[in-house]
Each structure stands twice: as C-alpha cells, then as structure tokens.
Amino acid sequence: MATGRTHRPATRSRGIPEATVARLPLYLRALTALSERSVPTVSSEELAAAAGVNSAKLRKDFSYLGSYGTRGVGYDVEYLVYQISRELGLTQDWPVVIVGIGNLGAALANYGGFASRGFRVAALIDADPAMAGKPVAGIPVQHTDDLEKIIEDNGVSIGVIATPAGAAQQVCDRLVAAGVTSILNFAPTVLAVPDGVDVRKVDLSIELQILAFHEQRKAGEEAGPDGAAPTAATRKESTDQGPEGDVPAVMPA
Amino acid sequence: MATGRTHRPATRSRGIPEATVARLPLYLRALTALSERSVPTVSSEELAAAAGVNSAKLRKDFSYLGSYGTRGVGYDVEYLVYQISRELGLTQDWPVVIVGIGNLGAALANYGGFASRGFRVAALIDADPAMAGKPVAGIPVQHTDDLEKIIEDNGVSIGVIATPAGAAQQVCDRLVAAGVTSILNFAPTVLAVPDGVDVRKVDLSIELQILAFHEQRKAGEEAGPDGAAPTAATRKESTDQGPEGDVPAVMPA
DNA sequence: CCATCTTTGTGCACGCGTTCACAAAGACAT
DNA sequence: ATGTCTTTGTGAACGCGTGCACAAAGATGG
Structure with missing residues (x-):
C-alpha cells in the first residue's frame, strides 16, 4: 500500500x-x-x-x-x-474530478481501474490556460476558474488532487468549499481539512523510502557501521533535496 | 495513503x-x-x-x-x-528500474519526487518492442528481454512494477530472480514473493473505494435503506467490472 | 549558584487488530 | 433419520500502536 x-x-x-x-x-x-x-x-x-x-x-x-x-x-x-x-457503495455511480493534469493527472485520467469500479471521471481541471479544451483521455480539460461550477453541476463529492505540492492546499480548500467531502491526494503535502472531510494520501516517494529502509537493513550491518555521528552543522550531501518542492508543507509557525 | x-x-x-x-x-x-x-x-x-x-x-x-x-x-x-x-538509507544512492512504461510508468519516470530523495531511475523497461529506444523522461526505454542484464549491470535492488495486472507476477518473478529484493507494485494484483523480498502496493482504485465507503456513510441512511436482500443469483448492474483485468489475481485453485 | 520555565523522553493504560482454536451449523451419504 | 465431514462464525488471548500525563533535563535569567 x-x-x-x-x-x-x-x-x-x-x-x-x-x-x-x-x-x-x-x-x-x-x-x-x-x-x-x-x-x-x-x-x-x-x-x-x-x-x-x-x-x-x-x-x-x-x-x-x-x-x-x-x-x-x-x-x-x-x-x-x-x-x-x-x-x-459501488452500486451507485460516483462522479470524480481530477485536478492537476500533468503527467500523473493524465495517467490517472487514462487509468482504467476507475471506470471499471463505478467511478466516473466527470471532469479534468487544470490551472494552465493552455491546457483548456485540450482533450485528455477523451475528456476536455477545463480551467480552474470553473472549478466550483463543475463540482456543483456534476454533484461531485470525490476529488482527486494531482497538482504540484504548492497548489494542493489551495485546490483542496476550493474543492471542500464547493462541496467535495472526500479527497484523494497525490501531492506531497499534508492537507488541512475541516471535520467531516476524508482525505487519503498516496505518496510515491514515501513508499520508496520505506522500501529503502528495509533494503538498507537487509543489505546492512556488514558494511560501514558509520560510527562517528556528524555534528549538527554537517549536512548530508547525497540527498540534495531537488526541485519538485514541498515548499508549502510547513506553516509559518 | x-x-x-x-x-x-x-x-x-x-x-x-x-x-x-x-x-x-x-x-x-x-x-x-x-x-x-x-x-x-x-x-x-x-x-x-x-x-x-x-x-x-x-x-x-x-x-x-x-x-x-x-x-x-x-x-x-x-x-x-x-x-x-x-x-x-537515503544517504546512499538507490538505482531503481521501472517496468511497464504505459501512462502510469511514464508518469512515474517523470516524477521529480524520486530523484530528489536519492532514488535514481536506472532504467525503463517495457515489453512492447515499439517502445524500445524511445526516450521517456530523457531515458531510453529498453526491452524486457534485457531485464536480467539491466538489473545486474546496475546493481538494482528496488523495482517498480507499472505493468497491466496480467503481466505483474511474471515480471515480479523475473525481477526477484535477477536479484531485486524490494518491489513497489502499482498493478492491481497480489504478488507472491519469496521470504526476504519486500512488496509495497499502491492501488489507486482501492483508495477510491475506501473513500466511497465513507462517502456513502456520510451521505447515508436517509435515502434508500435497500431492505430486501437480493437472491444469490441477482447480479449488481452498476458495477460492471470492465476490462483492465485483474484476471490472474486468483490462482487456479 | 539558584530558581523558573520550557520541552523532551517515557511509563502506563487503553483500544484496535490479529490470530488461534473450537463449537455450532449445515451438507451429504447411507 | 442419523452420523460423518467440512467449513463457518466467534470467544478469547495476545501484541502493537496511540495518547496521556509527568518526571527529568537543560536553558535562561537573576
């Protein structure tokens, strides 16, 4: 999982x-x-x-x-x-919107496992005006401006967020305000939602990190016990946290 | 999640x-x-x-x-x-192969969250000969025939399976035989692996189904209590399980 | 050096989830 | 109808994970 x-x-x-x-x-x-x-x-x-x-x-x-x-x-x-x-609840039809039609969003739109289980992709939404009208998986992408109207017109209660991390919370807020009460979040961010709203998170990099932990343990212990702990100032060099920012994951404190 | x-x-x-x-x-x-x-x-x-x-x-x-x-x-x-x-274990470099370069596999290859955490996409592998050599995310796709050699040459211990369900177990077996000991599985199938091999599963439709359950409960109880249970012969009509088969999920018994 | 204040680290209790093991229930043959 | 055999449904024990609540530890100011 x-x-x-x-x-x-x-x-x-x-x-x-x-x-x-x-x-x-x-x-x-x-x-x-x-x-x-x-x-x-x-x-x-x-x-x-x-x-x-x-x-x-x-x-x-x-x-x-x-x-x-x-x-x-x-x-x-x-x-x-x-x-x-x-x-x-699969005997009824669940209209779903996917917000953020990048690589992942497009893949989700094309994913057959949704439709086959009673989930109908009611709309694709993206913030990029250049995407508007362009069909993905046979469905024309609509602009974020119309998000609220789309949700309401289609009676959508389940939303999928596949935006970059920076936009996720804002999209989430708008979805919830428009009436969405269940969210599947692919953005690497902790979403804040009011009570009564369900959020499930799918984080690809977290899964890999958990695997890496066990992998290290399996490979482990023979090579480099790595004795001397570095000082607080020492920064690890291998994991340069690159782009693809989780910038807004932390509140201003 | x-x-x-x-x-x-x-x-x-x-x-x-x-x-x-x-x-x-x-x-x-x-x-x-x-x-x-x-x-x-x-x-x-x-x-x-x-x-x-x-x-x-x-x-x-x-x-x-x-x-x-x-x-x-x-x-x-x-x-x-x-x-x-x-x-x-993120202070070391983890070469990863992605098998199955369809919509999802391509999205994964383009996903920035991998490289940024010390995971390096060492190779993309697909069974379609037409894909061979075609670059995805800047990496040329290689054919399944070379799977074992790729794993060995790159010292890969983590594999990502993004194939259709029908091919997943077979790919899994080959990965494991070639030395992979951690698998991230996106195919909707239960993978059988020997002891010592870790499998984590990401299933998009399962997440949605869990959300639907809670959504039904929230919307719930007022409309249609659906009293009379149908007989064993009655088949639900809404959820026609379509293509995108999880055909090989069940053993011949 | 002492008092105060903040924040960690953890002992403890509770609840959920898993698993075992078995009695009850039904099918099936005689 | 009775006995045997298979398989379910569940009571009970156990273990893991969570959260409370507090004592210990250190910083900071006087």
Whole structure:
C-alpha cells in the first residue's frame, strides 16, 4: 500500500473496523476474478489465499457484514460480490474530478481501474490556460476558474488532487468549499481539512523510502557501521533535496 | 495513503516499529522544508503540526532513533534531517528500474519526487518492442528481454512494477530472480514473493473505494435503506467490472 | 549558584487488530 | 433419520500502536 489514511479518528463506521474496510476492495477483486471464471462458491481458505490474507481474518471481516456463508460449503461468489459492492457503495455511480493534469493527472485520467469500479471521471481541471479544451483521455480539460461550477453541476463529492505540492492546499480548500467531502491526494503535502472531510494520501516517494529502509537493513550491518555521528552543522550531501518542492508543507509557525 | 504493506510479519527491524518507519518520510519532508527556510530548531509541537501528527507520537517515534532533542529547546533541524535520512538509507544512492512504461510508468519516470530523495531511475523497461529506444523522461526505454542484464549491470535492488495486472507476477518473478529484493507494485494484483523480498502496493482504485465507503456513510441512511436482500443469483448492474483485468489475481485453485 | 520555565523522553493504560482454536451449523451419504 | 465431514462464525488471548500525563533535563535569567 501506499501511505494510508490521514488522521481519521478511528471512527469505526457502523461497527465495521477501518482495517476491514480497507480489505474489502481486495476481496472484491478476487471475487470478481472468480465470478468471471464462473466459479459458484469459494471457501474462506481459497479466497484468503487469493487475496493474500489470513483465512481467519477474512472470516472475521465478513462477519462484520453479516452471515453470508454456508457452513460446510463456503461463500456464494455472486452474492458476496453484490454484498461487498453494496457495502462499499459501488452500486451507485460516483462522479470524480481530477485536478492537476500533468503527467500523473493524465495517467490517472487514462487509468482504467476507475471506470471499471463505478467511478466516473466527470471532469479534468487544470490551472494552465493552455491546457483548456485540450482533450485528455477523451475528456476536455477545463480551467480552474470553473472549478466550483463543475463540482456543483456534476454533484461531485470525490476529488482527486494531482497538482504540484504548492497548489494542493489551495485546490483542496476550493474543492471542500464547493462541496467535495472526500479527497484523494497525490501531492506531497499534508492537507488541512475541516471535520467531516476524508482525505487519503498516496505518496510515491514515501513508499520508496520505506522500501529503502528495509533494503538498507537487509543489505546492512556488514558494511560501514558509520560510527562517528556528524555534528549538527554537517549536512548530508547525497540527498540534495531537488526541485519538485514541498515548499508549502510547513506553516509559518 | 495508498494501500500499505503486504504481509510483512511485523518484523520490527532493529526495534523501530513499522508504523514509525512509515512516518519518518513525513517528518523528513517537513524538516526539509524548515531547512530550506533556514529554521535552526523546531519543537516537537511545531513539527508535529507540520507533519499532521500527534506531538507525543512524534517524540516517541524519535525516541526510537535516539535522544536527538534538547529539552527546553527542541530539535536541531539539520541534525535531524541527517539522522532520519541516514536511518531511512537515503544517504546512499538507490538505482531503481521501472517496468511497464504505459501512462502510469511514464508518469512515474517523470516524477521529480524520486530523484530528489536519492532514488535514481536506472532504467525503463517495457515489453512492447515499439517502445524500445524511445526516450521517456530523457531515458531510453529498453526491452524486457534485457531485464536480467539491466538489473545486474546496475546493481538494482528496488523495482517498480507499472505493468497491466496480467503481466505483474511474471515480471515480479523475473525481477526477484535477477536479484531485486524490494518491489513497489502499482498493478492491481497480489504478488507472491519469496521470504526476504519486500512488496509495497499502491492501488489507486482501492483508495477510491475506501473513500466511497465513507462517502456513502456520510451521505447515508436517509435515502434508500435497500431492505430486501437480493437472491444469490441477482447480479449488481452498476458495477460492471470492465476490462483492465485483474484476471490472474486468483490462482487456479 | 539558584530558581523558573520550557520541552523532551517515557511509563502506563487503553483500544484496535490479529490470530488461534473450537463449537455450532449445515451438507451429504447411507 | 442419523452420523460423518467440512467449513463457518466467534470467544478469547495476545501484541502493537496511540495518547496521556509527568518526571527529568537543560536553558535562561537573576
């Protein structure tokens, strides 16, 4: 996974643990694959293997949704697909806007995994006037000026931010003011949002840094124990933090 | 966040909790921003606010690294930047290969956040012969046939998979066989890897599904309680699982 | 040198999530 | 109808992560 939730106060919604919710899409994917193969039923053991989780965990997860299995047999694939889809809210259509149509934003617009799960890209928005009208993934890019109108006209409640870090908070504020209550943030910034607004963050460089940590540990300990700690004045030289700024990540204090 | 770790057995490396490791890049980013502003010291309260976490949590996190603060004053920014960078392994250069240069792969290749953190894109690899030699982000794409040689020649230990789901496991196997021990997976598939190999998964559609769940709950309960549960034969119609297949996500059982 | 004030570092308790292990439930054969 | 066999659903124990609250440590001023 990437970097997970942002300060959700563990608000176990209707008794379904957050950790369980995060796994439901995983189960759904495995079940969908089974459905395509016309597999009628599946045991918790098999499904758990396909989803890469413990079978006891899977059974407990499902128990939060209800008793949908049959002892001695397993789970009805089609039925479970429906139940999980409904629980996740995928039986309805979710219009989504993507703000910031750079490399990443364009890739997201082209990403098939959205539309296939009931998420409809209602609009692409960018601050660059030169982009306006230019079609990306078959959808014409609109200018940031019209953001509020776009949100309102399309009844958008989910926004995706793929802008540079410097613009993210401002875009976020406008999205929230216009009525968006769920945000998927790809910009490397901590977003401040009012209560009632959900933010999930995907940070590519953070994922790599976590991998690097474990990688170092695996490679580790034999070469260079790096004994003498440098003084406070010593600056590391390898990690020159380049452009691509997270400049506005810190408040003026 | 995206979808986090995959089946790491909570192997608290050298006493540093996994949850703490996941936050270190966050602190590092906030600290780097402070460093650029030439702020000399910062209190746990200020830094916690900038990173969007609890100050007690931040102090406990830092306590795992050592006693780097000064009571009554706070933390030396430069010193802390160095210590965290070293702990994360960012003081060394990490050559990375990206496999699968489609929309997403190309966006990743162009992403500035990698190079700025000590991650160097050593090679771009794609299975399409038509892509071979074509430069993306200034780097010529190479064919999958040369994957093993590329890994070996460049001493790559971190691989990024941005292929379609159907190709992911196969690419993963080849990467691992060639010596890669850390994988960042963007393909919507559960990857099977031998012990000792770390996999982190970033799944865009899963993030949206989690948001949709909470969104449904927020919008919730007033409209359509949807009482009568459909029979097992009833198939939901809205979420027609389209193309963009996660076909090979499930084993033949 | 002493008092005061700020801020760290951490002991402790609590809650969530995971896992084990097993009883209950149903299918299926006889 | 009864017994056997498979698999679910869950009670209970455990471990990790979080947050409170405070004592220890050092800076700073008199």
